[in-house]
Amino acid sequence: MKEHASTQAGTAVHKPFFLWRHLNKLRWVVLSLVFSMLVLLPMLHLYQTYVAAHAYDLLAPSEKRLYDAMELLTSPFVSDPEKQLDAVKGTTWSGTLFGLKLSDPLAVVGQMAAGLTIYWPFLVTALIPIGFTVVFGRFFCGWICPATFLYELNSNIAGWLHWAGFRIGGRRFDKRIKYGVLALGVVVSAATGSIAFAAIYPPAIIGREIYYAVALSGFGAGAAFFAGTLLFDLLVARRGFCRYLCPGGALYSLLGRYRLVRIRRIVESCNDCAKCNVVCEFGLDPLRDGFGQECNNCTACIAVCPTDAMTFVLRPTDVPPQGPGHLGRQYRRAMEKAAGEAAGRERDRGARAAGDGESTSRPEREEAA
């Protein structure tokens, strides 16, 4: 171990930028913001309608409370709530953000399939999300999706249950099922002429159902479906819907297959502790460099890594498998075995010091051999 420590110092192992291990907190802030906006927007809409009606005195007491709360919240930012609050409208499925219309790429795919036509103005609204997905991969799933907010809380509940002795939710299925769901959804949309994804895609359901519950007459059918997915995640497979069934996740995985920004393991500082594999919500294999197209850059593995062995890298494909981490027991044993087989221990130590001094990248040499 001592020798390895010295080689570490000698080869100047790449350290990740120090803020990257805090990105996971930023991600939670973003998720909470998106979710709270989805709760807030229907209330702001109600407030707008009350303002437009110019009849504060006729409101019911509960409506007056809502009016006062929303007035308190918005009065620092807007002077004419009836008009200015139109700046932010909608959900993550489709919405308006300060005049910029944004839509979920899955909505565009579903709509094209259902109508068997391409409506260009709608396609254009999905271009920015598609561009970000091509660069950042499945980032929507980890950073924006309001369902992720609830699913990760649900995963925490599953963790507590696991801690309490309930060994549930450990099933694993084939991650390719969701591509079948995507294809099936396209076919069903084309066959029935209505957008099948809208009914089974959790972020669309959540945005809508919050609006139904707050501004209209109560939850719709989608709420029951979403509760079912929560139970599925809790009782059958952790994050099961996102991992195995979500058509949106399938679409973003395909779009983000050659994403530029990806997470990479620094094999020199990895100690094979496998915390990254445990924390990965999507059941990927960061320990063995198995990110693939499914990774959503959620940075949970960066945050959890005790040796700072996870970093971002700009390249269109994953690095090839780099073998066991250099701080781990497997690598040390293999080294010792190799050293013992090659020559005497003393001679080998000398050679190692010399050899490592000139080599900067061990994995490349291994691949070359």
Next chain:
Amino acid sequence: MATAGERAKGRGAGGNGGQQSPSAHRPPRSGVGDEVGHAGHPLYRRGLLKSGISALVLFLAAGMPYAIARFLAPAASRPAPRHNAKVSPRPRNRMRPPGALADDAAFIAACIGCGLCGEVCPPRAIVFHAREGGGAVNTPYIDPEARACTLCGKCMPVCPTEALTVVPREKIDMGLAQIDRTACYPWVDRGICGACVSVCPLGERAIGFKQWNQYKPLVRKGCVGCGLCVEVCPHPSKPIWIVDRSEGSVAKHSI
């Protein structure tokens, strides 16, 4: 990415350990280390790609007959557009928002159920098929008896799809108001009212009074079927309602 051949070579060399390797401290890849470090991932990814593509092709191929059938025989698989369909004489209490595609099947295919039209509607007239409607679930509608459209026009530009397109106020076609002259108070000489006339956002060109009589309302050609008259009608049985527009003639709609 290393090919299978390269990996096999690397594995073989690793099996021989340090004897062949020029640098003695290269970690040999054998046994458990090999399993952990190398097996599985690239092969898994290639297999994933292959079977993913084949599954995709299979599903799309399975769906082709449906798609072709829908392309070739639109009349058989979806209801005919409204101007060809028989005009329903029944009152409409599930009207699409203003600017909606005339063909309801096309509307359902175009609407993604985002709820934006409802979220900008100032009177909250646009509500949604939340729990019912089958394929039309989550699509918007207006029930004029509950809350009618005010023709403010905010829903049309906000719709991201072609389900609602921006239409000038006079060209909106949600239907046409129809008055039951056997129940309407002024028409049966039970008093004076004029609520429907005074509330109409389009004014004289949509609804007015019968000449020489100040209070008997008459629907005119300009009516777009917003339903405000239905909402305000004070008669308990609502002797005014919205029906499909039949080729622009108002005369047919008088009872």
